[in-house]
Amino acid sequence: MPSTFLRRTMASTVLLAMTAAVAAAAPPGAHAAAPATTHVDVDVRAGLATVGDAALGINHAIWDSQLGTPAVADLLHDAGVKMLRYPGGSYADIYHWRDHTAPGGYVAPNTDFDTFMAGARRTGAEPMIIANYGTGTAQEAADWVRYANVTKGYGARYWTIGNENYGNGHYGSAWEADEHADKSPAEYASNVIAYSQAMKAVDPTIKVGAVLTMPGNWPDGIVGTGDQGTWNTEVLSRAGAAIDFVDVHWYPGGATPAETLTKPAQIQDATFLLRQQINQYAGANASRIQISMTETNVDVGRTTQPGALFLADVYSGLLAQGVFTVQWWNVHNGIDKVSTVAGKTDYGDYGLLSSGNCTADGTTCEPPLNTPFAPYHALSLVGSFARPGDRFVAAGADDPLVSAHAVRRTNGDLAVLLINKDPDASHTVALNYQGFTPSPATPAVATFADGADAVTTGASGTAAAQTLTPYSITLVTLHPNRTEAGGPSAPARPTATVTDRTATISWPAVAAGVKYEVYRQNGGTAELLGETTGTSLTVRNLDPGRRYTVNVLARDTAGRQSPPSPPLTFTTGTPAGAACTVKLRDTNDWGNGFVASVDITNNTTSALTGWTLTFTWPTGWQTMNGGWSATWDQNGRTVRAVGDALAAGATTSAGFVGGYSGPNVLPTVFTLNGTVCTTV
Template sequence: MPTTTPSPPDQGAGPSYPLVKPPPRVIHRLLAGALLLAGVTAVAAPPAAQAAAPAETRVDVDVRAGLAAVGDVALGVNHAIWDSQLGTPAVSGLLKDAGVQMLRYPGGSYADIYHWRDHTAPGGYVAPDTDFDTFMAGAKRTGAQPMIIANYGTGTAQEAADWVRYANITKGYDAKYWTIGNENYGNGHYGSAWEADEHADKSPKEYAATVIAYAQAMKAVDPSIKIGAVLTMPGNWPDGIVGAGDESSWNQEVLTRAGSVIDFADVHWYPGGSTPAETLTKTGHIQEAAHLLRQQIDTYGGQAAGKIGISMTETNVDIGRNTQPGALFLADAYSGLLAQGVFTVHWWNVHNGIGDITTVQGETDYDDFGLLSSGNCNADNSVCQPPLNTPFAPYHALSLMGDFARTGDRFVGTGTDDALVASHAVRRANGDVAVLLINKDPDAAHTVKLNYHGFTPAAGAPAVSTFANGDDDVTTGTAGTATSQTLDPYSITLVTLHPARTDAATPKAPAQPAATVTDRTATISWPSSGSGLKYEVYRQNGGVSDLLGETTGTSLTVRNLEPGRRYTVNVLARDNAGRLSAASPPLTFKTGTPATSACTVKLRDTNDWGNGFVGSLDITNNAAAPVNGWTLTFTWPTTWQSVSSGWSATWEQTGRTVRVTSDAALAAGATASTGFVGAYSGPNALPQVFTLNGTVCTTV
């Protein structure tokens, strides 16, 4: 789109507070007894509209495209000390049935006012029978591991160390995962303050220093525990913002200073959206956000950055929280995050309470963040929730996730040609493939044609589990075929397939590959999986991988790659009988730009305010002759980024491609400077490749 060429804005311009900040998760109106109401019927929903004729969608499933493996704490949920049902047998049973593997305690922002020893939270409400031992008893009944939040805001390192001693030495709970604080960037340092913080210095530098002190004190008690530090999710406030007095953003400051002592980075994600349809598009940000976060960790986390995992311990939606949009989002987000290597994903919350009443696609939505009904009513008692502990739609989505993503499974690549149908798949250790299909169309059914690559399904009707809009539970049975399924409107469908042939002795999957990369080549290497094998290297490309080459050795050089492009590859082994192994773990690498070129470009984000930034571009002519008039071209990495305005040249954007033109001469060795205001509504990945008059420049 054409843009004007105004003068540069004031470099201090831009809001000092988030335009969109995470919604409040702590509902203080959950008073004692509020969760004890039962026997109340829900508002009757109008009859569902007649479904439209099914549209046809192509879905590809490629078991050669291996993604992340599913660990033993993948599926999580939050528990809060203001929830009187915390740890009760009824709730523990429901969570166990859903396959919950991790429980987070003591509950979001309450963690930064909570003192475990006397079970108090000054300024907040603590329900009876929600102390740490009660929580651990409930976690044991659930079969879940704990994720414990140590009090950073109003606590001390000694208090946290004493908690570790009580949990793991005195009681023998073997609590492995401990996070230092909750959303501590929300302490006012960036202009918005919802998180308690008694430190005089609210900066990320102080948080990092305190994380080090906590980690040292806590690991002195039990060296086996894992310590997590709070980071921001790329694309969520205050990602990218540099606070007053800081040298860099929250993530860079914390990782640079405390990366050597932490074991995982803890992030939250409330992507927003003003309509259910918009909310359900936000899962399209996951791959880029996870990649950017991993890149930040690897860049700033120090020599041991590779050991730092990622946990997502809060997520939810703004629209349709306890109806079908919440369910569809949960299934899509959990699958997308786990596939990208996040080791645990947690819904906020088990119970939360009634809010603003609306109707979403014929179903009453109570604006409740909880998986289970609190059984309470609104202020004038005109509307009440279903009976206490009645599962809401997201609970059933979580239950389907428990059947879908099991410990030891590996996510594999999928692709779909319809934006309203999301697809995810896993390959099980026994060779089975499970495919999760999500129809985000509220009005129409979609007929899905399934195509498999590297896998041949057995004949006959497969096992199918479905949860559709307005359903009270997941339905299971056999339906359709391995290659054709009809998805109800607003539904989640799990298809489990056996292989047509089971080989008892397939080759061992190759271990993690590595790569040495230039601007146009990559030499990919891997450990040997045994003798007499041929290796095949595939590049992931949606749901159909491309074969890059094959060899009997343990390395392959791939040529003619595009500069500045991200590639994800897998290695598979094939024996003399033609039997193919499972895919190796994925390797993602990015090609660079030329080491030498006739031009050099430097792009800097000089001022960021959470959904926009000021970009500064320096263009240097390295050639011996002047350039009389120039055109600089680059492409945004995502569809949610754009140029709002530019200066010192003419700026124009068409689709994702930006052209910057000038009639001025650029002398040999000279540098031209220009700039722009950029806008973004998701993770802000800066462009890496620039061409000047058709020549690919060196990017610095």
Template structure:
């Protein structure tokens, strides 16, 4: 073989120079837009869970691995165990407590990691006094400065809605009782240390039991808890296990994040009373059902942490650090132990053993890439892609650099990506790209491709870091935006910046920015909007030298419907069971003339909503458009009622706008 190779080289030397290879054309377009500003990364963004049945939770080896990954928050004492755990004597009646997992050991590990704690006070079998004593021990006696405390774990799983896995010794298991007890806990705990932050457990929109109204309740779990305890809490705590019929299906669930975050924020603002804007959101458990230890879990982690943080969730936690072997299978050519852990527990079943203790699984490497990607103070910015198998996220650093995360969810094929930048010009040169591929045991790094073209290996995560070609100092970003809306307009306002600035107003559209106009004033009225539609806008300041600021934080608003409309529509979810509901629509003729042959039209806000059946009219659906046709005339001032069964498999965003015979109705 060596002699044949030498001959081939000799022939090449005397032959004509070969034609240079032509790069394969890009099959994916990616847009990265600094003008489409999203949330800022906080100092506790990257989290994981520790559990008292994990004897490794305080070891230097584990702390070192988590520190290397950039973990900034660790949660304790571990999921549902929190509702049976008594911190003072370090017991969990009915559960297993491993050696060396007490609170002080946990805190020592957290400090070695460089992470803040998220502590779960025992709601199920504990008391407000026990929780207050824990605060006193942690922050007064020991001086740990533990800031974040949640009251319970998944307390909606106490049997009130039928399923029971969470311990709860309260005779009343309703959200009303949970809210009253949260209030008592918050008052007792803040009497010890008024600087702490108290979190209440809510459900993630689109996940059970979201939307369900239990027997004797006035509203859903979230509505009841926020209405009754919103004034005493500082954040809400949700979990998200989106499931999926396959690895490919699971990896589509990141598409639910923006709508789920919107609905949760709307619930907080609607039900939590005055000053609800101070209440933030934590996501303290998430994981997948398929490929937990292999590449699907890694891709999901990178995609979902990024998506949640970009929407303003202040911390995201993987469940969990160690868990143990489950049903072993092969996923994308790799052995998967169905272990929720980031690190191997080193245990065995009847025929298979895991790798040695603390060996990182694939999601650990994704988490370490997140540590390099989303650093405290970075600002997420908008990105878009024209291929569903490629996800993109990006952050702008304080020094003007840009980091772009590219996720190829195709297990079989590489993807060639053309990157397009808006509001940013990358410096010349070959970028350094960190990559984690299927089956790898480390993140690799190389200078490859260009700022505008990259090839993504199958089932991979790639991170590009780019310097700006224009690093000169720019104006400060505009301050907090506010809006006043009608059905067709929105007046956007912001605080004044330095003298001589011009302001550009942008609308986010599929991850990139569309300029709506510019002004030298500190307000701008956007016209020709659609009624009942959600919009997200940013403002960019530009100085006399043409230098642009970073985008403002985003403002999301929903336009109204016309007050003088010839019809009104009242849309209600009257009975919800978690993936479907009975909807009722009241249609009122506000004109002085009868309406005959009427057709009501509306659109589902998402692709995972559909019509099951309908009554009191003829119901038809074409994609996301629903038409309801009635035969009986609608007399002046009269109201008719129609109903339907709606199905959903994600956050159930209800329609906001309806037209009757082409006229937009007022929504009530």
């Protein structure tokens, strides 16, 4: 459940950062300039994640009297919801399922577990259940599994141990109930193991999840008093073998709609860091551990179009990166601080559907109960876009005000989701395809426009060009010009052995007599790195310390190309035995900033009369905010430190204060006087 500490609502009217420019009157005979065309690339050779059976989710809460009603279940079914979370955010850590109580909280009538399950079945959604960690026990959780899956035969597969348990006061802020005397991540990990063992003793087929924090969100990066590492590293290193998935929440904030709508750009780095943490700390076979995103929402524009645009962008972005379920907070929540966003009344309600209530003074009331807000229609459009079995493929736009996502369907169709985040202007989009030739027929188009109360459908534009109205979401579905059957199957996920400049990529053979092509993903396109009749390829001239994502495709003698392999992401290293060595460490982190120590070693036999160390921030939301033991400055994303003499074989230490407003991807490539150093 959203906490006061992390999710604040706006107390006054929200003003858009991007306002329309007022056009001056043109002289007689003058013509207004046509709007610039946004170019969108879609490349089906660059494969991403496949949409799972439980991809589209939402939260139910036991204070919601509409939980499980036919009207709500049918609305969620129509939107394509495939997973429902229960019993609701922070209430999970005070909820006792057996007597359906939540001491200290409100429990609405007809919201017990069996009622929830009846609603889930009517929706056609799988349950995700939160076991009470804060005030419960492992035995209580195991008994719930027994009741659900043995007594009732519900087949509930996914169970999370607690909710936002890092909010128990261990890091200073306390909103999550936790009666354990020890509130450390080590204690939580110990109990996760106990819960998992007790629950799986009842039903070994269930999947158990542990609560982590999303990279870039509080308390990511913070090491609490007495801890050996951050919350994530402690939980993963101690309980990694006992869990099947990790559960994160993401409320990225933003003071304006414009700022909020930039946040989805952080998804790829955040999920990369989270997967990196899992692989590094969760022990053997860590790749089996999945990621769920069970809460997300916005601070500004929750019931209006910014919330809808954010939802469409975030669900698509997370699913493309392999998150197996994404869940909005929540179905009903109630009116909060009312504001005006882009000329529309926003009720500050986290819910997808109206609660039909009014402000305390009675001056403003929501629409009638269960009226869908704008994010509901966005969810419905995403449900039509990303269906179970669809495969995300690379898509990208050259305009930051337009987001593009694409999936290839199992029948060969291509669906492209286009999001215009400009509140004032339409955008003409020119679409370019690689590895796919669309039918010349007019494509099917579904649109959710600003202020609309439903998604509209029809045939419009062409496969090559679409016009996006301001603040809109558009789904374009394209048939292939022709369908080729009988091509080779997709190769399995490749592996790679990397150095600083090369990567040897290998994969299992799919058939005799085929040729393999290796593509590197580059935004919305794929770059051919090489081809071979063998099952490995060495790629040279790579950049040190750079992240690469590749796919392998097979082509038979008839020229038919397979679907892409699952993607492989790897990062090149830095040169071994370089003339210099750099060691950077995050020595003190507070969630949006950190102290960095930098050790620089001159590995040569010659003294340096002066030195200049340079690195580039991996993201645009990181800054250097002053340093010591050198003269520090930043220009764009490039940071430079200038120091005095450095003797042969000697090491000098310097440091700086860094800031970040998203996932803190630390730099790994440093140059000293123009030479790339070894990074340790």
